[in-house]
Amino acid sequence: MTIDYKTKGTCSSRMLIDVEDGVVKSLQVTGGCNGNLQGLSQLVAGMKVEDVIARLDGIKCGLKPTSCPDQLAQALKQSL
Template sequence: MTQEFTYRPKMVCSTEITFELDNENKIHNLRFRGGCNGNLKAIGRLVEGQEASKVSEILRGNTCGPRPTSCADQLSKAIDQALAEKIA
């Protein structure tokens, strides 16, 4: 069984991040709305089936140009929020 999560990123080009977490907290079906299409599809392929907390740890703090964040960094925030919601 999987649970779907949606996150609205801030200060980046993408406007929505959606993904599923399975019972083992592995990421599936990651989708970004907006942003750099090719790069974000590549991130989706790279994280498919990976353990969520590990993905968050790797992507956290990544920046995009002069911005203090990036779509990857926002994904880490989305994952952290999803994991917290799942526990609650």
């Protein structure tokens, strides 16, 4: 299943998340901090969806109430 998620409150604008059998296979992010998001994409590949949510949910970026990692968690929550 591919999740096409429009982010809210972050520099990134869109996430394409490929999930298969409850495991994140790949993550592509449009916009945002390129190096950090490439790193995030590599780190979550192969992780169970529930583990990604548990680790990233609630992370904030500076004074913003959310972050790209938090938005990934929100997208994955909606897919459950």
